[in-house]
Amino acid sequence: MTSMHIEIDLAAQTLHLFEEGRLIRQYTVSTAAAGIGEQQGSMKTPRGRHTVRALIGRDLPQGSVLRGRRPTGEIHTPELGAQHRERDWILSRIIWLSGCQPGFNRLGPVDTMRRYIYIHGTPDDQPMGVPGSHGCIRMRNEDVIDLFARIRPGIDVLLLEAPAARQRYYVAAVPVNSLAALQAQLVAAQDGLPASPVASDDHPAWALWRGDGQLQALLRLQAGSGLQIWQHGAGEPTAWFALWPEAERAALARGWREVRLLLPANQPAPAGFEMIRTLPDAVLWRHWLAA
Structure with a gap:
């Protein structure tokens, strides 16, 4: 089976x-x-x-109208469009997208699939090459039919702000039920302080996602005023520093006075941390939070 994927350049308004x-x-x-x-x-x-x-609309005639992902039996014409100017027309085919990055485009209030983000056909009088949709990716009807016929469910789709955004980092809060699965994606675990013996489910966590969809690091704020870090072994040694401001704000909101962090001896800490103890192959750091 051949390997296929789609890339959408949001700046250039092109799909490859x-x-x-x-x-x-x-x-x-x-x-x-x-x-x-x-x-x-x-x-x-x-x-x-x-x-x-999901792929919806196979074998429908070109210009078929879909509402709620079901064909209405109508074929779009300029006359029909003039009669129902309020409609956001979805025509010919639907390619329904689902996010793969928990906290960024999957689950909770950022879930692409639950937002009903599609690649779909649009009336011929709608311009291409310029932004104009309500969130979906619109295509000419003949183009979406051609694309639909070439792909299958499960192929990857990468939406990029611009090609240079592949290396950009994005911070996202991690849903509680996704943390373990994301930890498993990271090949080198760098553990922080052990969990507090005080029972607590309040363990907010953040992920550092690269623009190409690759997970670079995780950081969890845990009871007992500690951080836990997991980082991709091939990533920048200090990439997770981008996650620290979120943890600091969360700790302040919880009324914490300090945050401690245990790092390998060759790993620096973010600005504002002071070294408080040297251990075999590791260093214990502390950050005093603002009053």
């Missing part, structure tokens, strides 16, 4: 289909008029790594 790493199709698209974002109700187009969750 790759097979075995080779570009085989390029289409002009239209993404959200409101811009880029993941929040429910934002009317924005999400970023990051996704997968094709």
Whole structure:
């Protein structure tokens, strides 16, 4: 079975289909008029790594109208469009996307699938190459039919602000039920202080996602005024520093006076931490929080 994936360049308003790493199709698209974002109700187009969750509309005639992911039996015409100007027309085919990055574009208020973000056909009078949708990725009807016929459910879809954004980092709060699965993705665990013996479910955590959808680091704030860190072994040694401001704000909100951190001896701590103890192959650091 060949390996296929889709990349959508949100800046250039183009969709690229790759097979075995080779570009085989390029289409002009239209993404959200409101811009880029993941929040429910934002009317924005999400970023990051996704997968094709479902393909809907196979064998429908070109221009078929779909509402609630079901064909209405109508075929879009200029006359029909003029009669129902209020409709956000979804035509011909639906390629339903699901996010793959918990806390960034999957689960909770950022869940792409629950936001009903599709790649779909649109009326011929709608412009391509400029943002204009309500969050979805619009295509010409003949283009979405062509793309639909070439792909299968489960292929990867990467939505990028621009090609250079592959190396950009994004911070996202991690849903509690996703932390263990994300930890398993990281090849080198760098543990912080052991958990406090005080029972607590209040363990907020944050993930550092790269623009190409790769998980770079996790940081968890745990009872007992400690941090736990997991970081991709091939990543920047201090990439997780980008997560520290979120943990500091959360600790302050909980009324904590200090946060402690145990790191390997060759790992520096973020600015504001002071060394309080040297241990075999490790250093214990402390950060005093603002009163």
